[in-house]
Amino acid sequence: MVLSFIVGLLAGIVTLILKNITFTIHSLLEKGIVFTDYHLYFILPVVGLLLVYLLKKYVFRKELKPSIPSFIKRSIPSLLYSLLRQKGLISFRLIYHPLILAPLTVGFGGSVGLLGPAITSGSALSSNLGSLLRVDKKTRTLLIACATAGAMASMFKSPIAAVVFAIEVFSLDLTFASLLPLLIASISSVLTSYFFLGDEVLFNFTVSEKFYLKDTLFYIILGIGTGLASLYFTKVYFAIYAFFEKLKTKFLRLIIGGLAIGVMLYFIPPLYGEGLSFITNLLEDHTLEAIGATPFDDYIDNIWMVIVLLIGISIFKTIAMTITFTAGGVGGVIIPTMVMGSALGNAIAKMINNIGLGFHVSEANFTLIGMAGLIAGVIHAPLTAIFLIAEITGGYELFIPLMITVAMSFLITKNLLEHNIYTQELAKRGDLLTYNKDKNALLLMNLDRIIETNFIAITPEMKLGEILSEAVAKSNRNIYPVVDAQNKFLGIILLNDLRKIMFDQKLYDKITASDLLENAPAMIFYKKDTMEEIMKKFETSNAWNLPVIYEGEYHGFVSKSKLLTAYRKKLIDFSGA
Known part of the structure; x- marks a missing residue:
């Protein structure tokens, strides 16, 4: 119990450090480098990726011990592998590597999130703390899950969703012995966040339009849309990785990836960075501000052009995120997934409202629930998706539409893709723990x-x-x-x-x-x-x-x-x- 509290506290601090370093880099770039023309923003992600490449090659060149196989590309899969094959032992270097590399990637505009690096750093801290205190594998596994819950709780101020996420991702048995430490870690992490940030929340949103029975069909349509988008997300993710793996050197991947990101940012500036401000603008009905200045500004008065741009953001966010990874960037998957879901949900709501049949749905609600649908489909974590969005909204008024959309999205993706974006590679190699004890x-x-x-x-x-x-x-x-x-x-x-x-x-x-x-x-x-x-x-x-x-x-x-x-x-x- 004491260890779970300490791990939650450390995970919360790590997450806050990660966010503050990234925000500082972003602010310094905005103040120190004034771009009068938005087209020049495409330069920054390439600079960030180059810095990450140089640090990996010349500063962080020592091999991680225990080492992680090259086929494991992201933070969560590496944790799942270490729990199975390395008794939960994680290199102490992974405590500080993400704290340096992720802010450089995201702060300079890389199209990835910070949750994955926060989980990696917090888990490495908990693993090494467990090794120092000579705990057994069972306790070390639980501490890593506590760190994961703590990082998510601190990032989103959503303690319940954080606990559910740890249980769903790590396939933990829901027993008193595992649930109580997760709750304690999540609470201590959230309290840490409140201590340093006050009552500041990720999205300042209050539900203004409630769910009506007549909207059920539209939320089913949203669930189908997010389910298909999740399939697209996963297929494109692995296809781009397969393409870049054919390139011989990491520097060549950096050059090709950097150019590709630059081209996408030139036409779609909202792909820059994590994209949390994009979600905030959509929730506040500032759609044009969310989309920003684009080469299509002459046509932005047409609502259908706005819808096309939102769908384009949804489509290309996946591509920009994956190329950022393959070019050497360090980051997470969940926040880009939320950005994609918010754009898709908002676009579907606008289509329903402007199709000319007299229908009306809440665009803000669809923006939120679109995020839940993508999370459920991409990482196969339906309960996490429901509780995360419910906690972000500060209540449970949207619980029924959340359940409808998430259920449809999860049903589609789970039937067509047995494993999610985290577990697909591990499952192919027989390195995946599940709820099946046999x-x-x-x-x-x-x-x-x-x-x-x-x-x-x-x-x-x-x-x-x-x-x-x-x-x-x-x-x-x-x-x-x-x-x-x-x-x-x-x-x-x-x-x-x-x-x-x-x-x-x-x-x-x-x-x-x-x-x-x-x-x-x-x-x-x-x-x-x-x-x-x-x-x-x-x-x-x-x-x-x-x-x-x-x-x-x-x-x-x-x-x-x-x-x-x-x-x-x-x-x-x-x-x-």
């Missing part, structure tokens, strides 16, 4: 610990007599692997087959191993097969021992009995955690 126990198992190497190998030219004297007589196994001179696995010989001829001495020099050789019922491929796939191979083959192959060579055997014993032990350990 699967989690399998994920946590270590194949190296159950591979047996005391099987006597036989070469294909060995004669029966030699097999009996060199293998059968010296082994208590009933199966013998057959390998060639390069240790390539060729097959197996079973003791049951040898019993039929082992006492006929006339055959000792006539029959060779190649005559007795048969294929293994299945093979386990080391570092390729997941534990779940290995379990299925035993189930379908009905075998008690299966050979392990690594890069084409024989590596040992795994027995079903040893596998099940290790599984039962891990399941007991996991259930008790």
Whole structure:
């Protein structure tokens, strides 16, 4: 309980430091570099990305220990991986790396958010605090979840949504033992935010138009729209990453990414930075101020041009955000998701109000609920989306439309995309913890610990007599692997087959191993097969021992009995955690 309070306090302080550094950089750039022409703003994100690149290359060049695989690209996936494969141990350098790199990225106009870096820094603090106090893996995992809840609570002043977010993202069991520390961390973080910032809130918004039954269909339409937009968000995110991974050097990615961001900012200035001011202007019905000066100002009096620009912002925010990441920037996903959702929700409301059929909906409400729909669809966290927007509005007047839109969005995306933007890469590699304890126990198992190497190998030219004297007589196994001179696995010989001829001495020099050789019922491929796939191979083959192959060579055997014993032990350990 004490640790959860401390972690929440530290996460709150880290979040405030991150926000203040970013705001200071942004303010200094606005005051020190006066751009009379908005077109010149596209220069700043490139400068910020260049500074981040130079810091990573020349200052932060020491490898993080424990290291994070290169395929993990963002803060939340790296935390999920560390909980599974690294016992929740996070490099202490990740305490200060995000506090420097993220403000440079966002402060100079990078189109990403600050929540992800705040979570990374807070989690690294909690992990290293846990290591210092020698807590076990279970407690360290809970402390990281507490840091996540604390960072979100401090960022949005939404303590309930923060707790729900930690539970949904980290697949925590909702028990008293886990819920109470999360609540304490969230409360201490929010109190920290209130202490330093007073009652200042992210969005100063009060619901003025209530929900009416006649609006139900429109909120369903909004849910469908945000669900489809979430699919677009996820597909584009991974497609852009795949494209940039083909580029050979990080500097080349920086150049191409920086130019692409500059072009987008030239035509769509609201893509600059996090975009929180954009959301605020939409909520206050200052749409033209939110859109800002664009090359299309001559047509801005036409409401349909405004709608097109809002949809354009929604479409290109995803692209600008992902390119900022691939060009080397450091930031988070959730706030850009909210920006995209707010633009889409506002655009749909304007279409409904101006279609000429006499309908009217609240544009501010649609702006808010559009954010919830995108959050639910992109990160598959429907409860977080509902409670976050409900707390931002300071009440629960919009609870019913929130539930309608979020349910539709989540239904669409969950059925078409099993995993969200955080977990897709981890799931492909079998590195994802879920609410399924059976699967989690399998994920946590270590194949190296159950591979047996005391099987006597036989070469294909060995004669029966030699097999009996060199293998059968010296082994208590009933199966013998057959390998060639390069240790390539060729097959197996079973003791049951040898019993039929082992006492006929006339055959000792006539029959060779190649005559007795048969294929293994299945093979386990080391570092390729997941534990779940290995379990299925035993189930379908009905075998008690299966050979392990690594890069084409024989590596040992795994027995079903040893596998099940290790599984039962891990399941007991996991259930008790």
